[in-house]
Amino acid sequence: MNDLTHLDSNGTARMVDVGGKTETHRVAIARGMIRMSDATLEAIRSGNAPKGDVLGPARIAGIMAAKRTGDLIPLCHPLALDAVNIDFAFIADGIECTATASLTGRTGVEMEAVTAVSLALLTIYDMAKALDKGMVIESVRLIEKRGGKSGTWRAPE
Secondary structure, three states: OOOOOEEOOOOOEEEOOOOOOOOEEEEEEEEEEEEEHHHHHHHHHHOOOOOOOOHHHHHHHHHHHHOHHHHHOOOOOOOOEEEEEEEEEEEOOEEEEEEEEEEEEEOHHHHHHHHHHHHHHHHHHHHHHOOOOOOOEEEEEEEEEEOOOOOOOOOOO
């Protein structure tokens, strides 16, 4: 018997049927960072990047990406999200992005949170690439998920 949820008995890709699952409150938190030069970081912090405010458009891009995850990732269910929050923190050599996605539904929001972080960081790159083409996006990962049959999971620290 095939234990892979996205393959049928013939090995053909399929969308998982979540119709029989119980609706529960589900939350996923993802995080990633973009490393950059001190000058680029200061330009973003002070609002003096060539394209202006960098974090505002990046926040909107992250939210929009979470809402469109089902269109971007094959076999991912389109979800009616309750909320998506994008937070940024300045760190020593870059910016850390944390996305929290939530809903009450039959399937989790892990992919929505990871997609939100990825696109928010890509938008930072796009908005600041005139200053620093060598920026590095890294460590994009799920930090925590809550809800559903498997309950709570947290990434090891």
